[in-house]
Amino acid sequence: MRFTTTVSLIALSIATPVLAQDNQSTADEVVEDEIIDEENVIVVRAERLRGQLDVEQAPIVEYDAEDIKAFGAGSIADVIAQLEPATGSARGRGGGGRPIFLINGVRVGSFREFQSYPPEAIEKVEVFPEEVAQRFGFSPDRRVVNFILKNNYSSREIEVEYEQPDRGGYSSNEQEFTLLRIADGGRINLNLEASDTSLLTESERDLVLITGQQSDVATDPDPLAFRSLIADSKSYQAEANYAKAFIDSGSSISLNLTANRDESLSLSGIDSVALTAPDGSSAFRTFHAGNPLTRDRRTNSIATSGSFNQPLGEFQLTATYDAGWSDTRTLVQRRAETQALVDAAAAGTLAIDGPIPVQPDTGRDRADSTLWNASTLATLQGQPLYLPGGEVSMTLDLGYDWDRIESADTRTDIGTRLTRGDLSGGASVVVPITSRREGFLDAVGTISLNGQIGFNHLSDFGTLYDWTLGVTWEPFDNLTLTASRIWREVAPGLSALGDPIIREFNVPVFDFATGDSVLADVVTGGNPALVAETQADWKFSANWELPFWERARLQIDYAVNSSDNVTLTGPAFTSAFEAAFPDRVTRDEANRLIAVDRRPVSLFETRAKTLSFGFNVGGQIGSPPPEQEGGRGEGDRGAPARAAPSGQGRPGAGGPGGGPGGGMFAMNPERMAEIRERFCATPEGQAPDLTGLPEQMLERLKGPDGTIPPERIQMLRDRFCSEDAAQRAEDFRRMREMICAEPPQLDNLPPEVLARLRNEAGEVDPDKLAQMRERICAAPASRAAGGGGQQRGGSTGGGGAGAFFGGRNNADTRPRYFLSVNHTIALENEILLAENGPLFDQLDGFTIAGGAIPRNVSRLEGGLFFQGYGIRLSGNYIGEATVRGSGLPGSSDLFYGDLATFDVRLFANVGEVLKRDDEWMQDLRLSLRADNIFDARRRVEDESGLVPLAFQPDRIDPTGRYLGIELRKLF
Secondary structure, three states, X not given: OOOOEOOHHHHHHHOOOOOOOOOOOXXXXXXXXXXXEEXXXXXXXXXOOOOOOOOOOOOOEEEEHHXXXXXXOOOHHHHHHHOHHHHOOOOOOOOOOOOEEEEOOEEOOOHHHOOOOOXXXXXXXXXXXXXXXXXXXXXXXXXXXXEEEOOOEEEEEEEEEEXXXXXXXXXXXXXXXXXXEEEOOXXXXXXXXXXXXXXXXXXXXXXXXXXXXXXXXXXOOOHHHHEEEEOEEEEEEEEEEEEEEEXXXXXXXXXXXXXXXXXXXXEEEEEEEEEOOOOOOOOOEEEEEEEEEEEEEEEEEEEEEEEEEEEEOOEEEEEEEEEEEEEEEEEEEOOOOOHXXXXXXXXXXXXXXXXXXXXXXXXXXXXXXXXXXXXXXXXXXXXXXXXXXXXXXXXXXXXXXXXXXXXXXOOOOOOEEEEEEEEEEEEEEEEEEEEOOOOXXXXXXXXXXXXXXXXXXXXXXXXXXXXXXEEEEEEEOOEEEEXXXXXXXXXXXXXXXXXXXXXXXXXXXEEOOOOXXXXXXXXXXXXOOOOOEEXXXXXXXXXXXXXXXXXXXXXXXXXXEEEEEEEEOOOOOOHHHHHHOHHHEEEOOOOOXXXXXXOOEEEEEEEEEXXXXXXXXXXXOOOOOHHHOOOOOOOOOOOOOOOOOOOOOOOOOOOOOOOHHHHOOOOOHHHHHHHHHHHHHOOOOOOOOOOOOOHHHHHXXXXXXXXXXXXXXXXXXXXXXXXXXHHHXXXXXXXXXXXXXXXXXXXXXXXXXXXXXXXXXXXXXXXXXXXXXXXXXXXXXXXXXOOOOOEEOOEOOOOOXXXXXOXXXXXXXXXXXXXXXXXXXXXXXXXXXXXXXXXXXXXXXXXXXXXXXXXXXXXXXXXXXXXXXXXXXXXXXXXXXXXXXXXXXXOOOEEEOOEEEEEEEEEEEHHHHHOOOOOOOOOEEEEEEEEOOOOOOOOEEOOOOOOXXXXXXHHHOOOOXXXXXXXXXXX
């Protein structure tokens, strides 16, 4: 007796689209691309999850759901923080802002739409280099992070946290509630959060009074008690998110609404007046007038964002918007009216060695700033042309940004109101030249060219242009090389142009001209005289998947940056800054520093070169259990196998479907018959009821935007209801009975199946037979007939996809780890103030653009998770640096020592540790944290080896070692 085993339903249910963002293949193409018919035996490779990206550049790092458990994170925002070594841009321009975020391979309106999601909702996360940003309508200066979410997930989360330095002084607490439900192509999320940080003053740390703080009057209060190191602050946030995919049209939408209120109160010392005796013998003796100088800041904001996705023939349309309003009010205590005291002292009617009368409160100055912003971006992405090397990918983008800033200050008579409209457009294209995958000139590897051109028409700056050219070469499967040339014109932001002018009193400043630490006024705000910047960059990268270390990648980036008319938004006060902009520094007749104006400035030209190294690895320690050996990996560019999370039945991994033969799956026949009956009973032209369809089948039917194209449903219906469908189901049922019998009845199995069970000697291999029986026979019929269960708190129910395919919940209990390290070397950093000079070498200490600029900076994130316990280690290293003095008598260079800090987080899943699965113990996590565990402080010395008062360790870092405890519960 002979029968076929070509069960097309199984093949369809586990096959995945090759492209995530480019979901343009028909349903038949999806199946044919990934299913190999070997003499009537269907073999499914299933090498990609729905929503994964298929691009020319290899990912820098990727983690699955089990890896993310080792993070011990509380939200996706926490996951992003731990991915920072890999997500920071290597273009050499300070990171380029936030990465570009995708959900299931599709661009979203803003990070707010999913930042509060619990990490348990993540199936996988991928990080890609800057060049991939062009596919989504952005310039290649930001990396791309793609989150692939679980198809069915529901949780409610409560999180409370308390933190403080080990020496006390102040504390912080935070409370958060999050609700998330992912089901039936929709997502609903609600997040409420409140935090509070208390005040820390200089008197609570071991600080020495800076010149200008001392009083000659014994009855005056301690000025250190009226200067804050940490402001008293409160923050409240509420956000709601909604997303929905529509099966009939293939479209999807998402919406976000977020409201914030932030409050802070800081102290700038006590009001004072300097008096001089009539004979001049007591010049500049300082007396406190008694009024504390406060800075009260309050910000209210509302923001909304959303997205819309729609297939348009061979293209995918994605449209997003992001809009917001914020209002900031700053109240600064006025100084007392002390001129009368000065006149009295000069006339000899006021004793300068006696107390100064406390002056009445003269009120507060007020600075207001209101910001409106609205941005839209529509992209059309597809593959309009096929070449011998593969498909040409094209992206067209069109957007409009509108910004307005209104600012006013009671110390000035004229307010500021600036409005900017920015119409942008562009096109990018990726052209395959050769291809190892397609077998076209594959001897030279895979080569593709990418190009991008765009414009920005600004209402206040005219039309600005940008373009990019690049090449990607993959000479081997595990090595990707890229080179890019980037040219852009960039306008300064409205805040840099129109922020209100704020004068902050009594700021500790080191005066490089005299070598003294003094209290000076610091002015911040906008500068309307700024001009547009021109950027011209080169970037070269190499991404190597190490052949001797599983899942390990080494990323090397070299960037060369050159810019004209550079906007410097936060210049540092140094001797180089004073030499370059002497009108920004105010001194008295005795050369004593009085004030520094740190509003934005324009630099003629800047030049920089950086070299960065990134190493990322993750996986499990030890050999896998026997039942999980021999499986294929997730298909991530040929990566070795990794065990599937318990109950998830991930295709292509170990466990169900991960065994020999590349993943031949078995389906419970009773369940298969029930699904077939439902589909075939639905009238032609109507969509069948998909409620209760197994999770993994739904997952494979969906496109990258979460919708199920009608043509895929029709194809599945055709396969279910064809004339030979019943015969195929019956054939499979009989084959299952033979394999699952005791003992197995192998004589009547098809030769193709028997061939897969035989070893090299031609005999039936007991291990192969046991693995096939495990996949087909292990699950009880009642359980195998169940639908896809909904996941909660990172767990799966007994009716999950793994059970549906006859799998068994064999959790891999090996320790799991991850490690991400990035090191950046600054090779050159120069500023040219004019065409013929002067030239400032910032690496040699002549800094203008910031404080001390080190040559070496490193960042580390690592973690280990084992049987409910976890540890996470974060590290930061800043190398030595120098800031030069003026070279005049009395001036001094400053020498910054290197600094290495380490943060440790210990956490335990209480239910797992105590082996308790009751409602309160399950998904309950206790975390302990210790930031800067070695209490390291950066030491800053002058030429004499002394620490200037403005750089006292407790002034630079008043927190030091920071301890916290967190309790998190998922329901």
